[in-house]
Amino acid sequence: MHSSSSTDAPTGTPPSTTPSSLYPPLKDPWAPVPRAKNKSRKSNSATHHNAKIAVAPPRSSHLPKPSSPFGHSYRLREQPPYGQGISSPSPLPPSPSLRPASYVAKRYQRPQKNESRCLQYILPGLFIAFESDRIAFGPPTSSLRIPPEEELRTTNGERFTHIIKLSASKDQSESPDIQHHVDSYETQVLNLGISPNSPNFFGLRMHILTSEVDEVPFEAAHRLYTDHRDYNNEHSGGIPLLTQKQLLASREFMCGTGYDLHRHQGARILITAPRDHCTDMISVLTCYLAYASGNTAAMVLHEIDKHEGFLGIWKNTVSQYAVSIIQEVVDMRLC
Numbered sequence: 001m002h003s004s005s006s007t008d009a010p011t012g013t014p015p016s017t018t019p020s021s022l023y024p025p026l027k028d029p030w031a032p033v034p035r036a037k038n039k040s041r042k043s044n045s046a047t048h049h050n051a052k053i054a055v056a057p058p059r060s061s062h063l064p065k066p067s068s069p070f071g072h073s074y075r076l077r078e079q080p081p082y083g084q085g086i087s088s089p090s091p092l093p094p095s096p097s098l099r100p101a102s103y104v105a106k107r108y109q110r111p112q113k114n115e116s117r118c119l120q121y122i123l124p125g126l127f128i129a130f131e132s133d134r135i136a137f138g139p140p141t142s143s144l145r146i147p148p149e150e151e152l153r154t155t156n157g158e159r160f161t162h163i164i165k166l167s168a169s170k171d172q173s174e175s176p177d178i179q180h181h182v183d184s185y186e187t188q189v190l191n192l193g194i195s196p197n198s199p200n201f202f203g204l205r206m207h208i209l210t211s212e213v214d215e216v217p218f219e220a221a222h223r224l225y226t227d228h229r230d231y232n233n234e235h236s237g238g239i240p241l242l243t244q245k246q247l248l249a250s251r252e253f254m255c256g257t258g259y260d261l262h263r264h265q266g267a268r269i270l271i272t273a274p275r276d277h278c279t280d281m282i283s284v285l286t287c288y289l290a291y292a293s294g295n296t297a298a299m300v301l302h303e304i305d306k307h308e309g310f311l312g313i314w315k316n317t318v319s320q321y322a323v324s325i326i327q328e329v330v331d332m333r334l335c
Helices: 039-055 200-211 218-225 227-235 244-255 278-293 297-306 320-331
Strands: 120-123 126-130 162-168 178-182 188-194 269-273
Touching (some): 126 278, 244 320, 278 297
16 A cells, blocks of 8 residues: 555656656647547448458559668657556545645656656667756866766666767857767767857756756746757757768767667667757767668658657757758768
């Protein structure tokens, strides 16, 4: 039997860093609407549908579709939707007088680290996620001797072997750069410098949030976390801030990890960026997938935008103009 405290939301951010569940939004416009099944008509409609399939002859005009970089029957997410497979908390006791008058039942749980950063499973061993807000919008970390450790893990709870970090410089005078280093856990890290993308009001609000991230109510945190979505779509224009040289560097870095795109074996790769740089992250991912799979950048983006396994925050982030920029990098061959 559950205790009465099981209904209380935790005061701090839960420690989970693996993609074991989905971000529980207040209202997710991208979530599929469940349809009630009509059992009385199921057998008749199924029989009628199967009969049509059985008698329909194959047509020579049906050309085979291009192969998807994600495979024919591949599903992007192995973990169940949020809340499934998890025992629900016991209902509140019938008598509210047993609780203090100030008690208010919590409707939502605080997002876990993997959820607040929208950790997205792409392929086994390949993930993308937003950078920790403490790093992206907090005080500069350049003065630290040891860079902050990446706290996210793979589905199996393993550390990532290779990380691509898109870091927004807080100094407008700094030019984009490409740096490579190995951290204390032998993780290969590629740092790509990008210009800040957030307007002043968003950066300021995020700075305030990250300074008190454990005390901010969930509803306020969720509202602030989603503010960047409209900004990214309206102000970025769907064009990456990364240069073609940086995109090429990211492509070669990922190809050099030894990751097998077809067998889904080898390295464990993570791509991160501040949460207002969705376009840059998807551009890096698209550039690699198109190059490694032999598909066009347009096809990879089409698969991402229509795939139900992708969170809505990652969809429709790259403009048609940017597709041609990415494709040029895909077609580049090093001597």
